[in-house]
Amino acid sequence: MADYVVITPVRNEAERFPRTIASMVAQTRRPLRWIIVDDGSTDETGTIADRAARDHEWIRALHRPDRGHRLPGAGVMDAFHEGCALVADLDWDYLVKLDGDLAFEPDYFERCLRHFEEDPKLGIGGGLICRRVDGRLVAEAADDPAFHVRGATKIYRRACWEEIGGLIRLPGWDTVDELMANMRGWRTRTFPELMVEQLKETGSADGRWQNWVKNGLANYVARYHPLFMLAKCFRRFLRCPWSGSALALGWGYLSGYLKHFPRVEDPAFRQFVWRQQLDHLCFRSSLWSKRLARLQPDRAPFSTAAGTGSEMNSAAH
Known part of the structure; x- marks a missing residue:
């Protein structure tokens, strides 16, 4: 049976993190190793992580010093990569990046990995992020689930992970990884039937x-x-x-x-993204011209090259 490892960067989540731990402990298919990276928490998050590591031999807790401020995008990636170093010696088949404010069913990972086992070209996948409203889980509005997997819960097949070269330490890492994977022929998608409850509002920390x-x-x-x-x-x-x-x-x-901010400099990557996006714009333009022609049959439609909209990925979102 294929093994998976989980890396969870977590910062100041003492109120919600115990539910994530409970969800992981209850899994019918537990990970080979779960690395919890306490990214300089100033609340009880570190203590909670240490307690979980004492109670379960497959859990490890790692503590980073408090940098004194949030570092969106780059901060979580620094913590994530530090956690990855602790599983480098393990023979894992899937790598999971999991946030510390989630709750999910006991068979969540068993069912997720089943998707990968059934589709050899699936490189990145994960559950559907939801919020509890009036006692029921409601999916958050998101980009195309046929392509995009939310960064809160991403599962990487090892071969795909190695081909994309891991994750960049910049904002946008959770789009770049999928585009890199698609460029190399891997499929990426959300599993809509596997709901994951996010326990806090997204984007609230920065406004x-x-x-x-x-x-x-x-x-x-x-x-x-x-x-x-x-x-x-x-x-x-x-x-x-x-x-x-x-x-x-x-x-x-x-x-x-x-600001001359750093970004992906690979020319092949830029060409892939631009081709996808320009094809999508042409496709949308073609749709509008056909609609206009139906409304005004005496007017000739615009001359545009239609793209393959059904094959568009997150570059269109």
Whole structure:
């Protein structure tokens, strides 16, 4: 039977982390090793992790010093990679990046790994992030689940992990990994029937404006095409004109250029992302021209090259 290891960077989650531990301990298919990386918590998170490690021989706790501030994107990746060093000597088949504010069913990992075993080309997968509303789990609005897996719960097949070279230590790591995998022929997707409850509101630590700025910067890091970003901001404005999210998203993307922020420099990666996004824009333009032609049959449709929309990945989100 294939083995998996889990890395959990966690910071100041004493209120919620015990439920994550309880979910892991109850798994019908437990990991070979679970590394909990306490990323400088100032509450009781470190103590909770140590207690779990004492009670279960397959759990290890690692403590990092408090850096004194949050470091979105890069901070969690530094902690994650430090945890990865502690499983380097193990013969694992799947690597899991799991947040410390989640709860899930006892057969969650057993069923997740079944998806990988049934599909040899599945490189990255994970459950559907949900929130409990009026006593029931409701899926959060997200990018295309046929491509995107939320960073809170990602499972990497070892061969895919090695081909993409691990995770970058920058905002946008959880989009770059999937695009890298797709570029190399791996499939990536969410398992919608496997619900994972997130116990706190996403984006709340930085505020809504800063969260959208961070998303825009992440799109810059992932080499999103400027025209695609313009269309993305415009679509966001049409959906929520008074929220300021479109402006924040655009500013985050533009700030990457102004600050000369590091990003993926692989030319093949940039070409792959741009081709996907420009094909998607052409596909959407073709759809609108056909709709217009149906509404106004005397007007000739726009001349555009249609992309393969059914094959679009997260580059279109």
